[in-house]
Amino acid sequence: MSAVDQRVAVPLRLRSAVVLGLASLIGLMMLGWPLLLEADPTQRVDPPFLFLGLLPVILAVVLAEISEGGMDARVLAILGVLSAVNAVLRGVSAGTAGLELVFFLLILGGRVFGPGFGFVLGCTSLFASALMTAGVGPWLPFQMLVAGWVGMFAGLLPRRVSGRWEIVMLVAYGVLAAYAYGLLMNLWGWPFILGIQVPGQDSTDLSYAPGAPLLENLHRFVVYTLLTSTGGWDTGRAITNALAIALLGPAVLTTLRRAARRARVERRGAVSSRDVAGPTLP
Amino acid sequence: MFELREVTFRYGDRPVLDRVDLAIDHGELVLLAGPTGVGKSTLLGVVAGLVPAFTGGTLTGDVVIDGESVLDRPARERAHVVGYVGQNPPAWFVTDTVEEELAFGMEQLGLAAPTMRRRVEETLDLLGIADLRHRDLRTLSGGQQQRVAIGSVLTTHPRLLVLDEPTSALDPTAAEEVLATLTRLVHDLGVSVLVAEHRLERVVPFADRLCLLGAGGQLRVGDPAELLVDSPIAPPLVELGRLAGWSPLPLTVRDARRRTADLRARLGPPPVVVPEVPAPESTETGPEVQVRRLLVTHGSVPALRDVDLSLTPATVTALMGRNGAGKSTLLWALQGRYSATRGTVRVAGKDPHRLKPDARRRATGLVPQSPADLLYLETVAEECAAADRTASAAPGTCAGLLERLAPGIDPAGHPRDLSEGQRLALAVAIVLTAGPPVLLLDEPTRGLDYPGKHALAEILRGLAADGRTILVATHDVEFVAQVADEVVVLAEGEVVSSGTVRDVIAESPAFAPQVTKVLGPGWLRVDEVAAALASSDPTAAEVPS
Amino acid sequence: MRLPRDLHPVAWWCWAVGLAVGASCTTNPYLLGLLLAVATITVFACRGDQPWARSFRLYLWLGLVVLVIRVLFRVLVGGNDAGHVLLSMPEIPLPDWAAGISLLGPFSREELLAAIYEGLRLATLLIAVGAANALANPKRLMKSMPPALYEVGTAMVVAITVIPQLADSARRVRAAQQLRGGERGRGHRVRSVRRLLVPILEDAFERSLSLAAGMDARGYGRAGTATAGQRRSTGALMILGLIGICVGVYAFLDSTAPRLLAWPMLALGLVAALAGFVLAGRRVQRTRYRPERWHTTEVLVALSGVVVGAGLWLVQRGEPLVAHPGVLAVPELSLVAVVAILVGIAPVFVAPPPLTARNRAPVAPEPAEEPAKVAA
CATH class of the missing domain: 3.40.50.300 (P-loop containing nucleotide triphosphate hydrolases)
Known part of the structure; x- marks a missing residue:
């Protein structure tokens, strides 16, 4: 496992990368709309339910683009298996306070199979677990998107790091990803959970106030997220991630790399000749 | 109709197949045999197009279907001609009910819905699994699973069916069911079958031709009775036949039983049942x-x-x-x-x-x-x-x-x-x-x-x-x-x-066991027969068992 | 007579999304309560006996939790506006970094009502989605995925199929690992997780590779018919569409941007992206065994949802006081709103009875066999 393979299972074409980038930008705007919206403070602002319907469409377009031109059967099978394992891990760990194992395999999978695979795996894992544990709801597309980013950035980490440093890097990333995921999902839920300040009606001091200056809203949001999640769930998730990656990471990486070696997609050019430069079996 | 021409395959520098030539005709049942690990599965994979795409390695030679080379075509583009059933069918199931599993291949080929419906019904009847149609695949017995796996490739109407050890995980009764299904396909539908199996005693009686793959990767093709004369792997029946010097070798128990009169005379009474281990009560x-x-x-x-x-x-x-x-x-x-x-x-x-x-x-x-x-x-x-x-x-x-x-x-x-x-x-x-x-x-x-x-x-x-x-x-x-x-x-x-x-x-x-079936109760193993022959007739002892 | 069958899952989702849209248009507690009743009655009348049908209770609980959280937050960090004070608590100002915010303080009836109105809206939205979850068969939903998502859909089908196998595998490996004893000393718990996880993963991957071989050998992923030009136009449409949506969303948020860039751009972008999506689905020629059919019943169920959504949207536009009543007076109702919501109960009368274990079982065993068995 010292030799880190440079190739990845689902290569991201330039076109797919552009689509993924655009969709990420849109997603970010949809998550952070309370901080971006310039509204008239005297008017009633409803949470933009439009976004709840729009994001699934965007996700569908991205997934269609990444799998455009066909996904290799081996990659697909591994994607299915990893999504299932992830869904089970999430289901198993959901009940235990803060012990969410969702990201552990997602990060390792993204690391081994590359950013494109990581993104798709993040989406499918959350989707599969939602189907399993009654988690389908308006939040799901946003969770899928953010989990997709977690997997994607795991795949974009520097490839040349290996051995113990690789684990250190992944642990650090795992902690970062846990907090970032919590923060982004909080940003999404904030206007829904606390409501939006409506002129004429009162609301909480932490609610989103349309039309208020950006700093004011940011401040409210930061206090909200510190109060609600950072002390509890997010930190629990970060610790679980770090521990799981540090302790199980090396063994699971070996296993994943063995699978990756066998699931390597030969490029068309190589197959058409009669000599396939595949892995040599011992 | 189907040909391998001078097919050579190696992993790195380890040769697995060495200039293999094999032609399979319509409606033939060809049995592929050889010691474990020589590359039977590899050969089947080459036929189906899964090797080298799924394994790596170097393949030379040509694979021809109806006079057209298909070497460059991956397995999915051969799916309508070659149906491949691998080892351990449960690992192959994509869906979770019998009917959907039967339809999966046809969906991939883009057949029209009424055609699919008709073929699913036909296949259910052909394999005798109509009553299982809505069952969850995981709740089926091993023999039923194997038949569903065969059915799932039959629905695309392939002309060649390739099976890798279809009966090895099955008990004798279930194995009989599967083999009966295969013979029905060969006889009634004219499907050609290439089957790898290491429990030869089960399949040899049904085989038209036998292919023996040796450790060096050479393939010998011929009449089962002739090839088995000096094959390194042989079912007990064949070993018995060699020992008795029968020619041609018997391939079915019935065949052998009709020739035992002479052997029985040479053998004398079955070995006396002596406890083969020192009486256990003495030690414990x-x-x-x-x-x-x-x-x-x-x-x-x-x-x-x-x-x-x-x-x-x-x-x-x-x-x-x-x-x-x-x-x-x-x-x-x-x-x-x-x-x-x-x-x-x-x-x-x-x-x-x-x-x-x-x-x-x-x-x-x-x-x-x-x-x-x-x-x-x-x-x-x-x-x-x-x-x-x-x-x-x-x-x-x-x-x-x-x-x-x-x-x-x-x-x-x-x-x-x-x-x-x-x-x-x-x-x-x-x-x-x-x-x-x-x-x-x-x-x-x-x-x-x-x-x-x-x-x-x-x-x-x-x-x-x-x-x-x-x-x-x-x-x-x-x-x-x-x-x-x-x-x-x-x-x-x-x-x-x-x-x-x-x-x-x-x-x-x-x-x-086969020896008992042929010689009657009292005889269990070929080495017993060999020992008995050696004691009664010294010349026979030279025959290796 | 209505024969038992599964309704097209997309029809149920249309209906539920209609209810959800309706819920998002109002904070009137009476209307929301009516919507909740419609969703709940429909679920109990039309759901089957599959595991996902039982998930509806979870959503009801979730709705309640959302409501309670909403109220608790209001208590914790609520403003201190005057009103009918229900509960007076000491006010705890937070340190400087949270300047201007104080915890607890007096809690008024108006605050409580506002929290409940808003919370009820979110809870109703969740429960509407929960209703779709309980009613639509997820496996069939995966199968009616649009062709462009075929790969991802197949991966999901594989995942759903693999989950029970993972459970089997875990049970087997656990039993097997007991046969060779555990490590002692520090960190043995982690090592025991690893002993479980590694064989299960190895097993799962081995399985996945043979599954992939099996799928390949059965024709999965056969080359499609899309030409290079078609593929280029697919990509171009998708990218242009996403750019359009991007600009549209930005203009939607930034009120200083020209209005022409907001809704029209958003719609245009969406159309282009969807066109690219549909075109991407053209590349492969696959068919469906027993395709999900869209009968009149499906149309009626989907339409009933649309009526609820559109009706309440019109109410929001035309009668803002009915849609968003203040907290100072008793909320009003209007005939249009009530009728629109009541249309949502149509599936109870229209949808076919669900498939259950009893009516799914094969028709009674052939009588000829019974006496023979008894005789034997």
């Missing part, structure tokens, strides 16, 4: 394992009913019965995982279910059906070291046992890369490190060829000679004839017969 006091009126239930379903069993040290006992007859449950009950709902289980005088895990491991060693479940480390050496540590055995105990069981395994290799037999040996070594006097094995012969089974039989006989008590669950009759002293037959969780191998087999012809 009483049986090591005692089971009395045992009832084990899974939920409310009884898995074992009123089972009585006693195992004496230094004997090998075979546990036989259909898939699902309760063999595994009995083994796990002896190990202590399942508790007795009623009745008693005593291993060395104690109830294993009450023992602590450590004490259980010192009392009984169980090798489960898939030995790979035991392995979790990255190298063989680490596995052995971990086994020594957990058993508090002297360092090197496990490695020493492994060297005795299967010499020459690379300690730095990955356990998952070992061959089936080597992996089994590693699991046995790990389990034996704790030094249990009782060894239980669940279906150990799966994936082993004749030499592999011979080797395993020797190992088990050796362990028994050390004074261990051994219980082997298996449905391989020939293996039982080689290894066991006693047989216990289970059906629906009850013991239906038990006793010495000879007695039990004389009572139930269905469980008889």
Whole structure:
């Protein structure tokens, strides 16, 4: 496992990368709309339910683009298996306070199979677990998107790091990803959970106030997220991630790399000749 | 119609197939045989187009269907001509009900919905599985699963059906069902079949031609009776035929039985039944394992009913019965995982279910059906070291046992890369490190060829000679004839017969090995016949067995 | 007579999304309560006996939790506006970094009502989605995925199929690992997780590779008919569409941007992206065995949802006081709103009875076999 393979299972074409980038930008705007919206403070602002319907469409377009031109059967099978394992891990760990194992395999999978695979795996894992544990709801597309980013950035980490440093890097990333995921999902839920300040009606001091200056809203949001999640769930998730990656990471990486070696997609050019430069079996 | 021309295949610099030529005609059943690990699966993969795309390696030569080269086409583009059924069908199922599984291939080919509907019905009838149509695939028996797997490729109407060891995991009855299905396809539909199988005794009677793949990768193709004369792997029937000097060789028991008059005369009476082991009572006091009126239930379903069993040290006992007859449950009950709902289980005088895990491991060693479940480390050496540590055995105990069981395994290799037999040996070594006097094995012969089974039989006989008590669950009759002293037959969780191998087999012809079927009760193994011939007729002893 | 069958899952989702849209248009507690009643009655009348049908209770609980959280937050960090004070608590000002915010303080009836109105809206939205979850068969939903998502859909089908196998595998490996004893000493718990996880993963991957081989050998992923030009136009449409949506969303948020860039751009972008999506689905020629059919019933169920959504949207536009009543007076109702919501109960009368274990079982066994068995 010292030799880190440079190739990845689902290569991201330039076109797919552009689509993924655009969709990420849109997603970010949809998550952070309370901080971006310039509204008239005297008017009633409803949470933009439009976004709840729009994001699934965007996700569908991205997934269609990444799998455009066909996904290799081996990659697909591994994607299915990893999504299932992830869904089970999430289901198993959901009940235990803060012990969410969702990201552990997602990060390792993204690391081994590359950013494109990581993104798709993040989406499918959350989707599969939602189907399993009654988690389908308006939040799901946003969770899928953010989990997709977690997997994607795991795949974009520097490839040349290996051995113990690789684990250190992944642990650090795992902690970062846990907090970032919590923060982004909080940003999404904030206007829904606390409501939006409506002129004429009162609301909480932490609610989103349309039309208020950006700093004011940011401040409210930061206090909200510190109060609600950072002390509890997010930190629990970060610790679980770090521990799981540090302790199980090396063994699971070996296993994943063995699978990756066998699931390597030969490029068309190589197959058409009669000599396939595949892995040599011992 | 289908041809391999000068096909050569190598992994790195290890040659697997060497200039293989093979032509398969319409409506032919061709059997592919050879020792384990020579590359039967590779050859089938080349035909289906999965090799080298899924394995890597270098392929030269040509694959031709109807005069057109398909070498460059991947498996998916051959799916409408070649139907491929791999080992272990449950791992192949994409969907979860029978009907959807049958339709999957057709959906990929883009057939019209009414056509699909019609073909699914036809296939259900053809394979006799119409009553299973809505069933969950995981709830099917092994034979049913195999038939669904065959059906799932038949719906695309391939002209060549390629099967990799379709009966190796099945009990004799289920294997018969599958083979009957195959012959029906060949006779009624004119489908050509290429089947790899290491239990030749099952398939040879149905085969039109035999291909023998040798260790160097050369393929010999010809009439089964001719090729088997000097084949390195041969079912007991063929060994018997060689010994008796019959020509052409008999391929069915019926065929052989009609020629036995002369052989019987030379043989004389069957060997007298002498206890093959020194009387166990002299070394130990009483049986090591005692089971009395045992009832084990899974939920409310009884898995074992009123089972009585006693195992004496230094004997090998075979546990036989259909898939699902309760063999595994009995083994796990002896190990202590399942508790007795009623009745008693005593291993060395104690109830294993009450023992602590450590004490259980010192009392009984169980090798489960898939030995790979035991392995979790990255190298063989680490596995052995971990086994020594957990058993508090002297360092090197496990490695020493492994060297005795299967010499020459690379300690730095990955356990998952070992061959089936080597992996089994590693699991046995790990389990034996704790030094249990009782060894239980669940279906150990799966994936082993004749030499592999011979080797395993020797190992088990050796362990028994050390004074261990051994219980082997298996449905391989020939293996039982080689290894066991006693047989216990289970059906629906009850013991239906038990006793010495000879007695039990004389009572139930269905469980008889081929030699018994030909020569009648009293004869079990080819080496007995050889010994008898040697004593009565010195010239016959030169024939190798 | 209505024969038992599964309704097209997309029809149920249309209906539920209609209810959800309706819920998002109002904070009137009476209307929301009516919507909740419609969703709940429909679920109990039309759901089957599959595991996902039982998930509806979870959503009801979730709705309640959302409501309670909403109220608790209001208590914790609520403003201190005057009103009918229900509960007076000491006010705890937070340190400087949270300047201007104080915890607890007096809690008024108006605050409570506002929290409940808003919370009820979110809870109703969740429960509407929960209703779709309980009613639509997820496996069939995966199968009616649009062709462009075929790969991802197949991966999901594989995942759903693999989950029970993973459970089997875990059980087997656990039993097997007991046969060789555990490591002692520090960190043995972690090592025991690893001993479980590694064989299960190895097993799962081995399985996945043979599954992949099996799928390949059965024709999965056969080359499609899309030409290079078609593929280029697919990509171009998708990218242009996403750019359009991007600009549209930005203009939607930034009120200083020209209005022409907001809704029209958003719609245009969406159309282009969807066109690219549909075109991407053209590349492969696959068919469906027993395709999900869209009968009149499906149309009626989907329409009933649309009526609820559109009706409440019109109410929001035309009668803002009915849609968003203040907290000072008793909320009013209007005939249009009530009728629109009541249309949502149509599936109870229109949808076919669900498939259950009883009516799915094969028709009674052939009588000829019974006596024979008894005789034997």
